Amino acid sequence: MxxxxxxxxxxxxxxxxxxxxxxxxxxxxxxxxxxxxGNDDSIINESSLMKVLDKLCITLAVAKTTWIVFFFFTVQLPFDYERLDFFPFTLLRVLCGLWLTYSVPYHYLKARTAEPIQLPKRTPTGPNCSFCTSSKPRLTSHCRTCDTCVYRRDHHCPWMGQCIGIHNQANFFLFLFSVFLSTIFVLYVEYEFWMENVKIWIDKSASSTQWNSKVAGFSLSIIISLHLIMLSFVITYVFLVSGGFALLDMLFQKEGAQKLTLSKIHLRWRQYLAVRRDDSILRALFIPSDRVVRDFDFI
The missing domain is CATH 1.20.5 (Single alpha-helices involved in coiled-coils or other helix-helix interfaces)
Known part of the structure; x- marks a missing residue:
């Protein structure tokens, strides 16, 4: 040589x-x-503790979302109505607010209530799960908290109260995406509102009766924290889906990302978002629809 x-x-x-x-x-x-x-089953062996965390996270998620919706319609919109023409500026804000108010809980409930794909029963020859009565096809993982096997399991999400797998991964990502758009809308579109009210809120000489400004300061801290969290989630899943692997695959199976080409990235996103032949990725992103995968026929 x-x-x-x-x-x-x-x-x-x-x-x-x-x-x-x-x-x-x-x-x-x-x-x-x-x-x-709490996504690592080996860390929390007591499923009851994980279920308590599930309920706590679900309560926080619902409370935060409800507060943002309440704040937008009762504080921000009246502020806009006093300063802007109803058509088109305030009307567009109302329509966007209604769309996001519908989209966020819709995708959340779909991802939260979707049932995992039912797997075949245990067989004498095939690979079987050592924790339940199901067989264990390739890419299947058992969740001790949910006490079931999940095909293409990504992780157990305490915010959803169940595992994210192929059955609900589309609506889960669309929920994250919708919340992210909501924080962008409330933060940046309403820039004038924040500049005026937060300045009053932090001004020590301001009257203590400026209720809107105090609410604005409290809401701003919630929205910014939620915005940063959603931004990190969306970036992470864009990277994971485009690369062709799930979070669990990367953490425990140690499989690297597959080759990146535009055609493969497009195909992976169509599969991940459960886009049918007569459907499109843009429609999946912006029109709330049922993306739950209920059987192996779609795969």
Whole structure:
């Protein structure tokens, strides 16, 4: 073997080792985050504790969403109506607010109530689950909290109170996307509202009767925190879906992302969002619809 070939092979080995080391650090960070939100079954063996966390997270999610809707329609819209023409500015805000008010709970309820695909019963020869009576096809994982096997399981989401898998992954992502759009709408479209009311709120000389300004300050902290959380979630899932793997695959099965091409990315998103032949990704993103996968026929 020539000297140049030795050098080239040595470079490839060093690059491979560097990639393995970097990937190990990334996986460590992801595993740590997974433990914090309760997605790692090995961390919380008591399913009852996880169910309590589920109920707490669901309550917080509903409370935050309800507060933002209440704040928008009772505080922000009256503010706009006094300063802007009803047509088209205030009317467009009303229509966007109504659309988001419908879209967010719609996708949440669909993802929350969707039942996992029913798997075949245990067989004498095939791979079987050691925790339940189901067989265990490839890409299937058992959740101890839900006490069932989930096909293409991504993780157990305490905010949904159940696992995210192929049955509800589309509506789950669309819920995140809708909440993200809601925070953008409330933060940036209503920029003038925030500038005026938050300044009054932080001004020590302002009257203590400025109720709107105090509510604005409280709401702003909620919306900014929710905006940053949703932004991180959306970016993470855009990366995961485009790369062709689930969160659980990356954390525990140690499978890397598949090759990225525009055609493959488009196909993966059509599959992930349960887009039918006569459907489109844009329609899935902006028109609330049932994206639950109920059997293997769609896959």
């Amino acid at each position: 020539r000297k140049g070939e030795y050098i080239q092979r040595d470079r490839k080995e060093k690059i491979r080792e560097r990639n393995v080391e970097t990937r190990g650090k990334v996986l460590g960070i992801l595993r740590f985050g997974s433990k914090i939100v």
